[in-house]
Amino acid sequence: MRPRILLILLGILSLVLYLAVWHISYEFNWGQGYRDRPILLYLAIYFSLFACYAGAVWVIWKRTGDDTRLFWTLVALGLLFRAALLPAQQIQEDDVYRYLWDGKVFAHEVNPYKFSPMEVTRLKEFLIQDPEGFERRYDPQSIDELSRLYDLKWESPESLVYQERINHPQVATLYPPLAQCVFRLAHHIQPDSILTLRLLFLMFDLMALMFIVWTLEALGMSRLWAMVYFWCPLVIKETFNSTHLDIIGIAMLCGTLFFVVKQRFFAANAFLALSVVGKLYPAILLPLLIQQQWRAGKARTKNSLLKCSLSVLIFGGIVAVFYLPFIEIGWQNFSGLQEFATRWQQNDSLFALLVGFFGWFVESAGPVPFSYDLPSLLAKITVACLLGAVMLVLLFWRKEAEHPEPRAVLEPFFIIMALVFLLSPVQNPWYLCWLVPFLCIFPWRAGILLTGLVGLYYLDFYFDYQDLQHYSAWISWFEYLPFYLALGWEFKLKKYS
Numbered sequence: 001m002r003p004r005i006l007l008i009l010l011g012i013l014s015l016v017l018y019l020a021v022w023h024i025s026y027e028f029n030w031g032q033g034y035r036d037r038p039i040l041l042y043l044a045i046y047f048s049l050f051a052c053y054a055g056a057v058w059v060i061w062k063r064t065g066d067d068t069r070l071f072w073t074l075v076a077l078g079l080l081f082r083a084a085l086l087p088a089q090q091i092q093e094d095d096v097y098r099y100l101w102d103g104k105v106f107a108h109e110v111n112p113y114k115f116s117p118m119e120v121t122r123l124k125e126f127l128i129q130d131p132e133g134f135e136r137r138y139d140p141q142s143i144d145e146l147s148r149l150y151d152l153k154w155e156s157p158e159s160l161v162y163q164e165r166i167n168h169p170q171v172a173t174l175y176p177p178l179a180q181c182v183f184r185l186a187h188h189i190q191p192d193s194i195l196t197l198r199l200l201f202l203m204f205d206l207m208a209l210m211f212i213v214w215t216l217e218a219l220g221m222s223r224l225w226a227m228v229y230f231w232c233p234l235v236i237k238e239t240f241n242s243t244h245l246d247i248i249g250i251a252m253l254c255g256t257l258f259f260v261v262k263q264r265f266f267a268a269n270a271f272l273a274l275s276v277v278g279k280l281y282p283a284i285l286l287p288l289l290i291q292q293q294w295r296a297g298k299a300r301t302k303n304s305l306l307k308c309s310l311s312v313l314i315f316g317g318i319v320a321v322f323y324l325p326f327i328e329i330g331w332q333n334f335s336g337l338q339e340f341a342t343r344w345q346q347n348d349s350l351f352a353l354l355v356g357f358f359g360w361f362v363e364s365a366g367p368v369p370f371s372y373d374l375p376s377l378l379a380k381i382t383v384a385c386l387l388g389a390v391m392l393v394l395l396f397w398r399k400e401a402e403h404p405e406p407r408a409v410l411e412p413f414f415i416i417m418a419l420v421f422l423l424s425p426v427q428n429p430w431y432l433c434w435l436v437p438f439l440c441i442f443p444w445r446a447g448i449l450l451t452g453l454v455g456l457y458y459l460d461f462y463f464d465y466q467d468l469q470h471y472s473a474w475i476s477w478f479e480y481l482p483f484y485l486a487l488g489w490e491f492k493l494k495k496y497s
Contacts, residue, residue, distance in 0.1 A: 003059050003062070003063050004067070004070050006055075006059055007056055007059050007060075007070065007074060008073060008077075010052045010053075010055050010056045010059075011052075011056070011073075011074065011077035011231075012077075013052055014049055014052045014053070014077070014081060014231070014233075015077065015080050015081060015084065017045050017048055017049045017052070018049070018080075018081045018084035018085060018236070019084050020045050021042065021045055021046075021049075021084070021085065021088065021091070021237070021241070022084050022085060022087065022088040024038050024041060024042060024045070024091075025088035025089040025090070025091055025241065026088075026089055028089055028090065028091050028092065029089070030094065030165055031165075034465040035465050035466060037092075037461075037462075037465065039092070039458060039459070039461055039462040039465075040462060042091055042458065043455060043456070043458060043459065046233060046237070046452075046455045046458075047452065047455060049233040050233050050451070050452035050455070053231050053232060053233055053452075054448065054449075054452070056227060056231055057227070057228055057443070057448060060222075060224045060225060060227060060228075061443065063222075063224065065222065066222045066223055066224065067224065070224070071223050071224055071226075074224070074227050074230070074231070075209070075230065077231075078227070078230040078231055078236075081231070081236050082202060082205070082236060082240050085236065085237070085240040085241045086195060086198050086199070086202075086240060087195065088241055090194075090241060090242055090243060091237075091241055091242070091458075092242075092458055092461050093238075093241075093242035093243070093244070094165055094166075094167050095167065095242070095243070095244060095245075096194055096197065096242075096243040097162045097163070097165040097166045097167075098117070098166045098167070098173060098175075099175070099179075099183045099186075099197060099243070099245060100162050100183070100186070100187070100191075100192055100193075100194070100197070101117060101162065101163055101166055102173050102175060102179075102180055102183045102184075103180070103182075103183030103184045103185075103186050103187035104152055104159070104187050104191060104192075105149060105152075106180050106181075106183065106184040106187075107184045107187040107188060108148060108149075108152060110145045110148065110149060111325075111326050111328070111329055111333075112172075112173050112180055113172055113173060113326055113329060113332060113333040113334075113335070113336065114142070114145070114172070114329050114332065115142075115145070115146060115149065115172065116169060116170055116171055116172045117163060117166045117169040118169040118170045119146065120146060120149045120150055120153060120163070121153070121163070121164075121169065123146050123147070123149075123150045124150070156191070156192065158191075158192040159191070159192055162192055171335075171336050171339045171340075172332075172335050172336040173336050174334075174336030174337040174339070174340050175245060175279075176276070176277045176278060176279060176280055176322070177277045177322035177323055177325070177326065178248060178249075178252075178274060178277040178278045178322060179245050179248055179249075179277075179278055179279070181322075182197075182200055182245070182248055183197070185200065186200055194243060197243060198239075198240055198243055201239055201240070201243070201245075201247050201248070202240070204247045204248050204250070204251040205235075205239060205247050205251070207251040207254070207255070208229065208247065208250055208251040208254045208437060209226060209229065209230050211251070211254035211255045211257070211258045212226045212229055212254055212437055212440050213226050214258050215254070215257055215258045215261055215440075215441065216440065216441070218258065218261045218262060218406075219261060219406045219407050219441065220406065221407075221441070225440045225441070225443065226440055228436065228439050228440040228443065228448070229436050229437050229439070229440050232433075232436050232451055233451070233452070233455075234429060234430075234432060234433060234436065234451040234452075234454065234455075235247075235433050235436055238429055238430035238433055239430075239433070242430060244430040244433075245278070245279070246279055246430050246431070246433050246434065247433070248278035248279070249274075249275045249276070249278030249279035249282060249434075250275075250278075250433060250434055250436075250437065251278075252271050252272070252274040252275035252278055253271070253272070253275040253282055253434065253437070254437050255267075255268075255271035255274075255275075256268050256271040256272045256275060256282075256285070256289070257410055257413065257437070257438075257441075259271060260289065260292055260409060260410065260413075261406070261407075261409065261410065263296050265289070265292070265293040265296070265307070265311055266310070266311060266314055268289055268293075268311075269286075269289060269311040269312070269314045269315045270314055270315075270318055272285060272286060272289055272315060273314070273315045273316075273317075273318035273319050274318065276315075276319060277318070277319055277322040277323075280337070281420060282417075282434075284387070284391075284416060284420060285413055285416060285417070286312075286315060287391060287395060288391075288394060288395070288412045288413055288416065289311070290308050290311060290312065291394075291395050291412075292409060293307065293308050293311055294308055340426075344425065344426050345376065345425040345426065346425075346426045346427070346428060347426070347427045347428055347429075347454075347457050347460075347476065347479075348424065348425050348426065348427050348476070349422065349427060349476055349479070349480040349484075350422055350423055351379055351383060351423060351424060351425045351427075352476065354378075354379035354382055354383070355375045355376055355379045356375075358374070358375035358376075358378040358379055358382075359375040361375075361378075362374050362375055362378075376425070379425070380425070383423045383424075383425075386419070386423060387416070387419060387420070387423065390415065390416065390419060391416065394412040394415065394416070398412070407441050407442070410438070410441060410442075411442070413438070414435075414438040414441075414442055417434055417435055417438065418435055418438075418447070421434065421435060427454075428457070429454040429455065429457050432450065432451060432454055435447060436451065439451075444490070445486060445490055446483055446484075446486035446487040446489075446490050449482065449483055449486050450480075450483045453478075453479050453480070453482060453483055454479060456475055456478055456479045457475070457479065459475050460472050460475055463475075
């Protein structure tokens with residue numbers, strides 16, 4: 001009884017802390033009182049939540065067997081954690097305003113990839129100051145669409161305020177088609193409603209939990225391990241307070257993992273395609289998925305090759321169908337993504353070290369004949385080569401154990417997704433949420449620790465508001481150095497659980 005009581009007490013304490021987050025969230029008003037925002041208090045609450053979470057994971061780690069009543073009690077508490085944040089204001093995040101605008105644009109039959117929010121905002125100014133240039137730049141259909149969007153911006157006070165809050169307004173949206181469909185559905189249910197979007201995200205969150213539980217059962221593991229996902233403060237904060245869209249793709253990725261374990265590869269490819277059109281980078285897993293399907297065949301025959309080819313067609317067909325409504329503007333659909341891929345660098349660890357190294361190398365070599373950020377380019381090439389090399393090892397040279405554990409089929413997926421995050425030039429906390437479902441299957445101590453440490457990302461805002469920017473350079477060291485030390489220790493022990 002003691003572990004059960006301890007878990008419930010940790011859950012009740014966590015609920016009180018989530019209610020505290022809800023309470024202080026109303027001091028984070030967009031565009032107001034930056035210096036007075038209680039960021040340090042929020043971080044104290046977040047790390048207290050992580051301590052409760054880590055304690056719960058430790059109890060589950062020590063507990064053997066399954067407990068149906070306890071499982072559903074913990075699920076109920078997880079739902080209460082989410083309910084506490086549903087009405088809260090966002091803490092230091094504003095991506096949701098672009099989601100709402102994208103949904104509005106798409107719902108009014110305009111391609112959300114076609115115009116940046118700034119083009120809509122400056123429509124009248126451009127038209128008055130340079131009417132000839134305006135007509136040269138836009139064809140009659142585009143002028144009509146821009147005019148409609150300009151009117152939509154002013155259709156209600158919420159619409160006007162939210163459209164003006166969109167970050168990087170000069171860039172067209174980069175979010176893939178399935179995400180756009182969810183945004184559009186939210187608009188049809190209730191325009192300009194952050195709560196509606198969060199409730200839709202809750203549906204995907206519960207879908208992720210369902211697939212995680214089914215995967216654990218298929219692997220012969222306790223369902224209680226699903227609490228590594230469902231109680232994770234990082235997932236709860238970034239999905240139901242920051243309102244980041246990643247949960248859409250994460251839910252579909254969880255479906256992919258379940259169908260891989262069940263060796264239902266057509267369904268696995270379909271869910272991977274849905275994950276990709278929710279957020280693009282899980283596409284890197286396609287070669288591993290096809291490899292698993294090829295290895296699962298008892299005989300390497302033409303029939304096996306045909307099945308693998310059909311899986312690729314299923315994947316490509318689903319992606320193509322989702323992009324079909326936007327095809328009229330061609331590669332312009334990816335202009336926002338291109339801007340993100342070439343210019344963004346934030347909260348990174350290994351990539352920052354690579355940039356620093358190549359920066360020193362380029363500086364010592366003398367002037368370069370072109371203006372592109374050469375250290376960043378060299379770092380990106382290095383990252384691509386490292387990911388490619390690891391992928392080749394996993395595909396062709398990785399030795400399988402003579403009697404592998406059932407969960408070993410998912411290990412290559414975990415390795416690649418972890419490397420994609422750790423080598424990325426953008427390591428925002430919500431990107432780490434993609435690894436949390438894997439931590440239910442591979443309870444990686446260092447990974448669980450990192451879900452807490454990434455909360456330090458928000459300390460950068462505090463230093464910025466208090467004119468202490470010189471301290472910001474140290475945040476990544478405190479955020480990632482303990483993780484890498486823990487990772488090294490874990491590799492030394494050569495065990496996951």
